Amino acid sequence: MLGQDARAGNKYFARIKPKAGSIIAVSDFVAKELNKNYGLLPRHVIPIGIDTALFNCSDIDRDIDILGAGSFEYANLIVIMDAITADPEYIGRYRF
DSSP: OOGGGGSTTOHHHHHHOOOGGGOEESSHHHHHHHHHHHSOOOSEEOOOOOOGGGOOOTTOOOOOOOOOOTTOOHHHHHHHHHHHHHOGGGGGTOOO
């Protein structure tokens, strides 16, 4: 089960009618959303596969200002970039 599959209003969920024992969630958050929205707890949750203890990130100079991931729409990025260019304080007020 991926992130958007667990969202309320998933039209395919009612068609498929999955049983809790047949679902594997990709994160604890997705498992909680699935439980909240459909009353099902997945049989398994895939653990985080990155051991952050292997990385020393304290002295890294980060040069990424904006990073989009998931279902983030390109049109939203253009709106955000226009707003930031015009008013750098806008990013804290932007909601989508």
